[in-house]
Amino acid sequence: MPFPWRGPVDVSFFLQPTNVLAKALLGTVLVHDTPEGLTAGRIVEVEMYQGPWDKAAHSYGGRMTERTRIMYEDAGHAYVYFIYGMHYCLNVVSGPHGAPEAILIRALEPLEGLELMAQRRRLAWPRKGLCELTNGPGKLAQAMGITKRQYGWHLAHSALRLYHDQDPLPDNQLATGPRINVNYAEEAALYPWRFWVAGHACLSVKNRA
DNA sequence: AGAGAGATTTCCT
DNA sequence: GGAAATCTCTCTT
Secondary structure, eight states, X not given: OOTTOSEEOOGGXXXXXXXXXXXXHTTOEEEEEETTEEEEEEEEEEEEEETTTXXXXXXXXXXXXXTTGGGGSOTTBXXXXXXXXXXXXXXXXXXXXXXXXXXXXXXXXXXXXXXXXXXXXXXXSOXXXXXXXXXXXXXXXXXXXXXXXXXXXXTTSSSEEEEEOSSOOOGGGEEEEOOSSOGGGGGGGGSOOEEEETTOTTSOHHHHO
16 A cells, blocks of 8 residues: 655755756656545656746746746646647646746656546556556646646645655666657757656657657 | 647737 | 647558
């Protein structure tokens, strides 16, 4: 019975530079406690976005809209956005207050509540493997029951929260590369701001291509 | 395995 | 009007 793993993260966990926090998130466990049940998954792939100078960031140029407002708040809040008219994506707000930085959660390894995840994903049962429940940003939001409702929640003390589980990832298991689907962002499209657990089975499909 | 279309909100020009 | 921090399905090699 793994839950509650090693222990919940403290607010101070989020007060690290974004590039440090992005790597520290790998291996931590995201938990969502809902009336329908508890789901949990280990973070295995992330991307960081550092507005206002990052052309791929929603906050590029200091843009602040109703959608991006939370990016300017304290680190640790959830930034959830709706994309392509279909999907939600979860980010961890990062950086100092007023600095619009965030870390996109791109893939999880499913750990708890697998049947509920499959139900939310409308999969009778994963045919190709459990990873297909959560191996992409839109998929994991759906499997974890994350929608705009969770926008602005704090990941240290809400029903959507993070747990430490293992020691920090050793350097030889950390892989780095350009971010996915940001080709429009000119030089920023090449920044190596995607981080993942090397060789993990549950990486997003595009990461493995 | 790889390409293409469709789902259709939020934001920018 | 058009593209986007995506995914699933279908058609073609």
